Structure formats: C-alpha cells, structure tokens
Amino acid sequence: MRKCIRYALQYAILGAAAFFVYHTTFSRGTPPAHDRAAWSQRDGFVAISYGGLTVDEKENSLVTKTQLRQQLAALAKAGYTAVTTADLRDFYTNGKPLPDKALYVMFEGGRKDSVLFSQPVLQEIGFHASLYLYGSHLTGWNRFFMRADEIRKVATNPYWDVNSMGYHAELINVSREGGYAHYLTALKTGADGQPPETQEAFDARVAEDFRLAYQSIADATGIPPLGYDFQPANTLGVSLAPELAKPIDEALKATFPVAFTRVGETYNSRESDPRALTRLLVGPDWTADRLVLEIESRLPRSRYLDFSDSVRQGLWQVASGEIAAEGQRLTVSDGDGKDPFARLRGSEGFENFLCQVKVEPSPKGAGLIYLRYRDAGSFARIQVTADRVLVQEKNGTSLNTIFQYVLPLDHDGPVDLDACVKANRLLLRVDGKNASPYPIPLTADTSRGFFALGALSEKPPRTASFTDLRLTTFPPRWLQVADIHDAALGEARTLTTMILPSTALTADPVGDASALVAVSADGVSVFLDMPEAEAAKALDTVAFVEKAPAALIFAKLLRGFVLPMEAFPDLNALSDLVKALTAKGFSVALRLGEASVARLAASDAPLAPDWLLFDVPPAEDNPDMARLKNRYDRSRMLFRIPGPADATAVTYEVKR
Numbered sequence: 001m002r003k004c005i006r007y008a009l010q011y012a013i014l015g016a017a018a019f020f021v022y023h024t025t026f027s028r029g030t031p032p033a034h035d036r037a038a039w040s041q042r043d044g045f046v047a048i049s050y051g052g053l054t055v056d057e058k059e060n061s062l063v064t065k066t067q068l069r070q071q072l073a074a075l076a077k078a079g080y081t082a083v084t085t086a087d088l089r090d091f092y093t094n095g096k097p098l099p100d101k102a103l104y105v106m107f108e109g110g111r112k113d114s115v116l117f118s119q120p121v122l123q124e125i126g127f128h129a130s131l132y133l134y135g136s137h138l139t140g141w142n143r144f145f146m147r148a149d150e151i152r153k154v155a156t157n158p159y160w161d162v163n164s165m166g167y168h169a170e171l172i173n174v175s176r177e178g179g180y181a182h183y184l185t186a187l188k189t190g191a192d193g194q195p196p197e198t199q200e201a202f203d204a205r206v207a208e209d210f211r212l213a214y215q216s217i218a219d220a221t222g223i224p225p226l227g228y229d230f231q232p233a234n235t236l237g238v239s240l241a242p243e244l245a246k247p248i249d250e251a252l253k254a255t256f257p258v259a260f261t262r263v264g265e266t267y268n269s270r271e272s273d274p275r276a277l278t279r280l281l282v283g284p285d286w287t288a289d290r291l292v293l294e295i296e297s298r299l300p301r302s303r304y305l306d307f308s309d310s311v312r313q314g315l316w317q318v319a320s321g322e323i324a325a326e327g328q329r330l331t332v333s334d335g336d337g338k339d340p341f342a343r344l345r346g347s348e349g350f351e352n353f354l355c356q357v358k359v360e361p362s363p364k365g366a367g368l369i370y371l372r373y374r375d376a377g378s379f380a381r382i383q384v385t386a387d388r389v390l391v392q393e394k395n396g397t398s399l400n401t402i403f404q405y406v407l408p409l410d411h412d413g414p415v416d417l418d419a420c421v422k423a424n425r426l427l428l429r430v431d432g433k434n435a436s437p438y439p440i441p442l443t444a445d446t447s448r449g450f451f452a453l454g455a456l457s458e459k460p461p462r463t464a465s466f467t468d469l470r471l472t473t474f475p476p477r478w479l480q481v482a483d484i485h486d487a488a489l490g491e492a493r494t495l496t497t498m499i500l501p502s503t504a505l506t507a508d509p510v511g512d513a514s515a516l517v518a519v520s521a522d523g524v525s526v527f528l529d530m531p532e533a534e535a536a537k538a539l540d541t542v543a544f545v546e547k548a549p550a551a552l553i554f555a556k557l558l559r560g561f562v563l564p565m566e567a568f569p570d571l572n573a574l575s576d577l578v579k580a581l582t583a584k585g586f587s588v589a590l591r592l593g594e595a596s597v598a599r600l601a602a603s604d605a606p607l608a609p610d611w612l613l614f615d616v617p618p619a620e621d622n623p624d625m626a627r628l629k630n631r632y633d634r635s636r637m638l639f640r641i642p643g644p645a646d647a648t649a650v651t652y653e654v655k656r
Helices: 002-023 065-077 085-093 112-125 148-155 199-221 242-255 288-296 509-520 535-547 551-557 571-583 594-602 623-631
Strands: 044-050 102-108 129-133 160-164 227-229 258-263 267-269 277-281 316-320 322-326 329-333 341-344 353-361 366-375 378-384 388-395 399-406 415-422 425-430 450-456 463-473 477-480 497-501 525-529 558-564 587-592 611-614 637-640 650-654
Touching (some): 044 258, 085 258, 112 129, 129 148, 388 425, 399 425, 450 463, 535 571, 558 571
Parallel strands (some): 044 102, 102 129, 497 525, 558 587, 587 611
Antiparallel strands (some): 329 463
16 A cells, blocks of 8 residues: 555656756756767767666665666766767767766656656756657657657757657557557567468568657657667667567668667677667666676676686677586586577677686587687687687678687597687687687678687587686787888787888888798787888889789788878878778878878868878877867877887877
C-alpha cells in the first residue's frame, strides 16, 4: 500500500510540476559550453544510458535524482565532457574531432521524469543529454511520456536533443502463454485466422515505421532527429535473422546517421559502425565511484601486463563459452556448446603492437588469436593446431588463409608465438624462428579491431589455453637517414617508417632495391624525401618507380613521399600535388618548420596529407598547434626528437 501511495505521489509531482519545469527550469542556467575549436581527439567516445528517474530515495528499481547528480558530478570531476548527437554525426561522417574523454549521455523511453528530474542536474553540472522516445507516445494523453507540445521545448533547450526509438512502441505476437516480440523483430503471426505476414509486408512495415519515427519527431520539434535506438538491444547484427535485419539496416542507413543497437560496452571507437554503437546501462544500485570504474575498465589501453587477474577484473567480454584464469594461464572453453570467444576490452584501437603468447589447443581442435576483430565478417587471426600455424583473414563471407607454417614433426607442447603488427604488416615468429622471411601483408579492411581469444573444433571439447600472454602497443616512429645502407636497424621491430633522400632510388636502382627489401623485411615502410618544390620532379620519381629495373620491388615497398611545405609558395599547387600522389596510391607526409606551422594554421587551402612531420617542438601554449590538432588527426602528427648536432639520422615520434 505504501508503494502505491509513493507512486501516486510521484505522478502528482509530475503533473503539478509541468508548468514550473517548462516556464522556469528550461529558461534558467548557463548552456553547456562546447569549445569545438579546441577539440582534437579522434579516437572515440563513451556512452551511458538511463531509463526513468525517481525522487524516491527508497525506490530501488530506478536511478534516483540524487544518484544522477553524484554520478554526473563524478564524471565531470574525472574530466569527461558531454557531447551532442550532432557531434557524433560529425565525428563519423565528417571526421571532426571530439573533446578528450568525450561522454554521450542518453535517457531512453521519453519519460517525463527523465526530463523533469535530470534538467536541474544537467544545469548544475553543465552537461548535455539526449532523449530517445517512441514517436507514437507523442500523441494522445498520458502521464508518463512526453507529448508533442512538451517535446518542442525539450528540443530547443540547449541541454537536450531529441532522437528516436522507432515509432510503434507496442509489442506484437502477444500470446496467452506470455510470448511476445518487439515491433521490428519478427513477422506477425496472423491473429484470428489471418495468414501470417509475408516478407514483403514486413519490409514495407519496417520502412513505414522508420518514416514515421523520423517524421513524428521532425514535425513535433521542427528539428530532424539524428539518432536512433533499436529495441531490444543486442539483436540487430547479433541474433536477428538476416532476412529481418536487412530491411532494418537499409532503413537505418537511409534515415539516421547515428544508431545505438547494442548494450553492455560503453566505448565506441572511430572504427565502430556509426549505426551499431553501444552504450552502458547505468544500474539503479550503482554509486558514482562504481560508474566511473565500470566506464574506465572498458576504455582503450596500451599495455596489459597481469593477465592472471584479467578475468576477475572483467577485462574480457565473453561472447560465447567461458574464460578462466589459473596463474599465468588463460583457458577458453565451450561452456554453452558453442566455439568459445572472448574480446579484450580496451584493445579496439590497437594499430602497432607486440603479442607474445604460448598457445596450447585441444588435440583435435585449434586455438585462435584474433589480432584485429571488428565483427564476424571482418577480422585477422592466427589459428594454431597441433601441426601448423595459419594466418587468416575474413572480409565479408569468405575466410582466407594468407599464410601457413608447418610445425616440425617432433614438435611437442605449446606453440610459442611472437607477433608484431605494424599498420598492415605482420611479423611472425614461431618457437623463436621467423615464420616468414618477409612481413605477412594484412588488408586495409582489418586495420584495427579488438584483440580476442577463441577456440574451435568439430566436436567437444572446444578448448584452448594461452600462457604468458603479453601485449604492448607502440606509437608510430620514423627514422630519416642519408643512405639506406647506413641505417641502424637494431630497433627495427618497433620502427614503423624510414625516410630516404629522393636520390636513393636513382643512383643505384638494383642495389637500393636490395636494401629496400632488407628494410621492408622488418615491416618498415619507406618514404622518399622530396626537398624541392617541384611537382614535376615528384611525379617523375613516381614514373621512375613504375619503370625502373627494380620497378616491381619499388612499387610494392615504396609507401609515400615527404613534401616540405616551406618550399611551396603556392599552397594550392601543393594541395594538387598531394591529391595527384594520393590518386596513384602513395601516402604523403608534409614537413613543417616553425614558419610553416603558422602558415598552415592560417591557410584555408584544402590540404589533406596523411601525416604531418614537425621540425619544431610541440609547444603546449601554441594556438597555431591547437588549430592544427583540431583540423588534423593528432595521432598522425610526428615531432622531431632532439639528438646530437652531428647525428646523421633524425627520429620523429608522436607526442606522448
């Protein structure tokens, strides 16, 4: 009875406060500050989501207003900055940056209490939030959900934007036994003796629901919605049948630039599908400290050392089967009858990294190490069986074996792997020996992705053990030398690129080609330094690469050119040269001195190099540098490392 009274009181508060909230709360407070000109982060963002809120501190099924205030205040103190749905759209569609520790706050369901109780908290903390609702709730009268006349004020409120969860909120195929389906997840069964829904009718129903979902919000607010929240989570792209998922995917692509379809993880990287994003549902019993810990345990990491404790810490996201730790041994097994698979949280941004591990598959099965896993249709992995090691890639429907190493007949015990991944090259050692004299090429489609472990077998047991696992990422590091033959390659394993003078390939094509092969055997990319501002000379060098005696080698191993901005008085001519080289398949690095930093920052020329090489130190208080970081990817900005004055080699690294 007391609970009923509390609910009645809460409904009364909602009704009585409507006038107050729309005429006072929404008109007060300083709008959230979005200093987008200072943003420079292009890695990803965190998303968290709330259902309804309550002011009843004894209610244990909803997050309270007090909890929300404590949680958002803790996130602000931890350095998080709230962003809008338009920011996410620009991040994925236009390559625009986000702030460091970008946070996207969602309220799902379109409930009035979500707006009423969170608005003063958002004003107090200075955060922005996104409200997701069903279009059908905007019409008619109800005391729980926002109506069309109310949602207009929310959409024009600087603390909010309004997005869609679809139009029809009702369930379908409801049975007396308690069965049901969400509106877009099944064909209608055909009640009262009617025939079941056809695939064509389902396709039309999906298209109409998306049209209404978009138009209902656009009509009510005058602002087109940008985001979509598919219900229920973890079905689209996971368990939903392909024939049902296809029309939904097509409608999403045509209607909304951003969509959340998954729940459980909180971090979305720049490689994520913008229409398959994930968010973390905040539990009603979570303290502010726990929310911060839940988020930060899922953030990208650059180094993993203690894997014996990784299972207890929840670092592995287990999609199927089980994972267990015993000392330095991790074991995956088929606890649910499926091939086990576990992704390492925080590894989706790995680009260059070292992996050392001993693999022990089941006698008739295989242990799997996913170097880069984006989804079931895109990954690069190492498959280890009792007699061989395979490097495999999948892009779409076909699984291709791109390299095979047969173990000696007398091999016994675990297989010791040492893998170095650099951009789209894999250097692989098996039991201390180079498996291939040359780097194993990986396609650009698997340039990044999660690190994961798995096992497979035609029949149980499906299990594999991984011992002494070590993962370490390393940033891009470039070395400029005067002569390829004089390059010291003692640290070539973590060297990503070498810059050679433009004459390196013309003086002795055959000899230099041989040296180029030696460098590339360590996975090092080669760029040519073009010091003159002569577009014709650069293009002549490209022609030489295509026609030289060792042209086949040059064409395969030469990755790009370094162009000096200071030598080009006309930046539009430089832009045209960059485009011409890019069109021929080469990457371009732009070298910047002190004068050219300010010149590039002030220029509106459409310059789009792949890399920026700075011969000046990365000054913290330089506004020109801040503008460049806002315009270009800072992970592709390398700075000259000071060294001896008489040194013949120059090193460039990303600022840490």
